[in-house]
Amino acid sequence: MIQLSSTEENYLKNIYRLLAEGGEKVGTNEIAALTGTKAASVSDMLKKLAEKQLLSYRKYHGVSLTEEGTKTALLILRRQRLWEVFLVEKLKFAWDEVAAIAEELEHVKAPVLVRRLDEYLGFPKFDPHGDPIPDEFGEWESSPRVLLQEVAPGKAGKVVAVTNSSAAFLSYLDKVGIYIGAKVEVLDKIEFDGSVELRIDGGKTVYLSREVAANLQVRLHPS
Amino acid sequence: MIQLSSTEENYLKNIYRLLAEGGEKVGTNEIAALTGTKAASVSDMLKKLAEKQLLSYRKYHGVSLTEEGTKTALLILRRQRLWEVFLVEKLKFAWDEVAAIAEELEHVKAPVLVRRLDEYLGFPKFDPHGDPIPDEFGEWESSPRVLLQEVAPGKAGKVVAVTNSSAAFLSYLDKVGIYIGAKVEVLDKIEFDGSVELRIDGGKTVYLSREVAANLQVRLHPS
DNA sequence: AATAAAATTTAGATTAGTCTAAAAATAAAT
């Protein structure tokens, strides 16, 4: 593995994340939005990373990661998520406070540190947001998905899929503020009609009917 | 406190260290040697840091830290030393392996992280090398230290620091079984060459040359 | 298919940190 700057690592990580939820390719504007830069800067960086064989880049047509690039991105995510576990489990931060700090810690490179940290934490498989932690080969355990309908009150998780993709359904979700990746917390379940009281992204709460809740898959946060 | 780059922090920390053992002022060459740069680069940086009121700088006459600069340097040392404690106590690194890793970790800025880490480690007062850890106000417990060379026969104490950290020296110490925290008892001092007969951890005894004894600091046990 | 809109890339400039080589100032030595 080549030695990368923290900046390059950040680009790689963000490109990976966009590809993971998006599709085949990502464009410079999307990347710019996520890295907090401008499309012009992204263009330059893409050239550099393509040079290093970490992504394949055809001008004006977006990028995808190479095998090597994917492996590297997963290593960075591994470091980020291990630090998040540390911050929550050991230093008692709340799971929604750790992002910025882990962002800094994840760029500490020493591989032996990552190994020892992993061991110290007991080889966790998921971070406090419920995202899987890749092992040193980039493999991870896929965590079970549950229908929102099945989630017990008090539990929190993240929307990972919809099982109905009619336009009507999707635009309803949009209207109430639910999207793939939204953090949701089940506040209550109403017995007689199976509807669910839900807090979205730690903000507003909505009631979803049983039909809606039966078409949303979530991945639960650990414990 | 102004936001500093990791590079600026490194300069500050190294200038502090030179002043602590040296004297009133330090020159650009000394600083360059410690930061791994050239004197010309140091000149530029000194101007910048003087601009920010962190040190006082008279051309051609070396620098000293201002009140603010000293406070900042101590905060950086605090972070470095807390991470060293973490690496040794929690991740089971050896005390002579942690320098490079702590060097990276110390530049993670979030103040709340430092506070939580301190708490998590049980508010340690000394790092694994025996150096004091400043509190958030820059104060630290001064423990009287003596050079092993100066310790009278019959006295016992604990090794708290080495004043030479060359790999050759450290590996020699390792070889004879001396480490930070080792309990040592001076059995005899040989007049004509200044060497010291030492019992280590109540076990084996070794003879250390005057040169070696002059580079080991111990904290004497009471009585 | 032609044109308008959106996205992307290039060109040229900027900032932080560094370097080498030359100039200037201080310190040491005759």
Next chain:
DNA sequence: ATTTATTTTTAGACTAATCTAAATTTTATT
């Protein structure tokens, strides 16, 4: 007190990462 040696500073150039504004390419719309 001059001269020599050492240290420090300046001048000018380089790299990484960024920006704005203009040019280009692709996509969408009439």
